Amino acid sequence: MAEGTYDVVVLGSGTGGYACALRAAELGKRVAVIERDDRLGGTCLLRGCIPSKALLESAAVMDRINRSEEWGIRASGEVDWPKVLEAERHIVEKKVAGLTGLIKARKIDVVHGTGKLAAGPAVEIDGRTLRAADVVLATGSYPRLLPDLEVTDRIITSDQALVREELPASVVIIGAGAIGLEFATVYASFGAKVTVLEALPRIAPLEDEDLSREAARAFKKKGIEAFAGVKVTGVKDAGDHVEVTHEAEGKKSETITADVCLVAVGRGPNSRGVGYEESGIELDRGYVKVDGQLQTTAAHVWAVGDVAATPLQLAHSSFLEGMAVAERIAGQEVPEIDYAGIPRVTFSSPEISSVGLTEAQAKERGHEVVTTKFNFQVLAKANIVGEGGLVKVVAEKDGPVLGVHMVGPHVTELIAEATLMYNWEAWPADVARLIHPHPTLSEGIGEAFLSLAGKPLHTM
Numbered sequence: 176m177a178e179g180t181y182d183v184v185v186l187g188s189g190t191g192g193y194a195c196a197l198r199a200a201e202l203g204k205r206v207a208v209i210e211r212d213d214r215l216g217g218t219c220l221l222r223g224c225i226p227s228k229a230l231l232e233s234a235a236v237m238d239r240i241n242r243s244e245e246w247g248i249r250a251s252g253e254v255d256w257p258k259v260l261e262a263e264r265h266i267v268e269k270k271v272a273g274l275t276g277l278i279k280a281r282k283i284d285v286v287h288g289t290g291k292l293a294a295g296p297a298v299e300i301d302g303r304t305l306r307a308a309d310v311v312l313a314t315g316s317y318p319r320l321l322p323d324l325e326v327t328d329r330i331i332t333s334d335q336a337l338v339r340e341e342l343p344a345s346v347v348i349i350g351a352g353a354i355g356l357e358f359a360t361v362y363a364s365f366g367a368k369v370t371v372l373e374a375l376p377r378i379a380p381l382e383d384e385d386l387s388r389e390a391a392r393a394f395k396k397k398g399i400e401a402f403a404g405v406k407v408t409g410v411k412d413a414g415d416h417v418e419v420t421h422e423a424e425g426k427k428s429e430t431i432t433a434d435v436c437l438v439a440v441g442r443g444p445n446s447r448g449v450g451y452e453e454s455g456i457e458l459d460r461g462y463v464k465v466d467g468q469l470q471t472t473a474a475h476v477w478a479v480g481d482v483a484a485t486p487l488q489l490a491h492s493s494f495l496e497g498m499a500v501a502e503r504i505a506g507q508e509v510p511e512i513d514y515a516g517i518p519r520v521t522f523s524s525p526e527i528s529s530v531g532l533t534e535a536q537a538k539e540r541g542h543e544v545v546t547t548k549f550n551f552q553v554l555a556k557a558n559i560v561g562e563g564g565l566v567k568v569v570a571e572k573d574g575p576v577l578g579v580h581m582v583g584p585h586v587t588e589l590i591a592e593a594t595l596m597y598n599w600e601a602w603p604a605d606v607a608r609l610i611h612p613h614p615t616l617s618e619g620i621g622e623a624f625l626s627l628a629g630k631p632l633h634t635m
């Protein structure tokens with residue numbers, strides 16, 4: 176390709192980058208995407224959401240087989256780990272091919288190589304300069320390690336866990352956020368002894384406290400040992416095992432021995448060595464500073480996805496950011512994103528999901544709050560699928576829904592309805608009038624709202 180001049184050049188083809196490129200092309204812009212990887216898709220598609228969900232599906236099949244007699248089926252199964260990895264790879268390849276085809280169909284130019292932001296704005300890549308009216312930074316994130324720690328055969332992050340050829344018999348997981356809890360589920364389902372160590376006082380610490388409590392109970396029942404409020408003081412690869420030392424306040428330190436230690440303590444921004452600071456982009460602890468419109472501190476340079484200093488690092492918040500930036504570049508008025516209105520989902524077993532404010536956040540913001548909790552065990556469908564859980568609703572007294580929080584079967588799907596409620600500022604009494612199909616898990620939400628509206632059906 177000749178030195179190009181584009182309307183939009185997007186640096187990075189992950190969820191934020193490709194959503195922006197697709198939308199900009201749809202709006203008639205001439206677009207190029209720069210990607211250093213051989214394949215398009217970024218973290219979510221290649222090393223994140225998609226492969227991890229494929230592993231979790233295999234884990235769920237194993238769980239069902241292990242419990243099959245509860246449903247009158249005599250069955251036994253054993254994991255064929257290479258085949259599990261093959262199924263995971265197959266899904267990723269299929270989705271990469273789909274995305275590559277879509278990018279091509281929208282006539283977006285793809286340039287492979289490591290791009291560097293330059294003044295103009297422009298992007299330099301392999302001695303060429305791509306000029307653009309607007310540049311979108313979407314360079315994503317990497318899994319953080321603890322200070323002084325390096326990846327080894329046995330000290331790994333999610334990047335290695337997704338492709339590791341041996342299935343460990345025992346794992347220590349540092350961090351009980353989304354990645355920690357999802358991998359705890361995978362490994363426990365495949366029979367490994369799993370210990371989770373979380374620095375904050377509870378697992379899933381960003382969720383409503385009731386959700387953390389319910390999830391902790393469920394994990395314990397599955398045999399996953401989770402310690403919260405602990406400090407990891409040492410991680411050592413001893414060759415044929417790892418040793419992880421931790422201490423809780425007021426207790427003496429303990430060392431756990433396991434096959435593998437998975438470090439899941441968050442993700443850091445990919446913002447070094449890509450010309451950002453040299454081009455006048457201000458960073459905030461490495462993340463690209465943006466205003467409410469997702470503009471950086473340099474004119475006509477925008478940032479989306481994990482590298483942007485916005486409140487959430489989620490694939491679907493990146494979709495929203497990417498599309499919003501494309502529309503703004505095309506001159507459309509797009510309102511600022513209310514990040515509380517973006518659903519949060521953890522695909523552990525049980526699943527965890529939420530949208531809106533937790534009870535504590537709502538109170539902090541001065542709302543006069545009413546809450547209700549509904550236990551999934553009351554539902555016929557939950558009994559049939561053999562799972563429990565909780566729906567918690569937080570609402571303004573005589574006002575709209577402020578938050579919906581769930582732990583239980585398929586709640587990562589059920590949260591979509593709650594997302595509408597929160598964002599449309601629905602009132603509990605209005606929601607309570609809408610009947611849910613019976614018998615379904617969605618009745619969990621319906622029953623919670625009936626109860627909040629003062630007319631509980633299957634509860635007291």
Ligand code: NAD
Nearest residue numbers: 350351352353354355372373374439440441442488520521
């Ligand atoms: P996270 O920030 O969600 O969780 C990391 C956890 O590690 C936190 O609870 C933190 O308190 C804990 N921690 C940090 N340092 C520690 C230490 N020294 N010892 C013990 N615990 C420590 O990060 P993550 O789970 O690594 O995920 C990274 C990002 O990717 C997050 O933004 C997450 O939301 C996102 N993600 C989302 C999904 C999903 O939506 N299903 C799945 C995976 C990842």
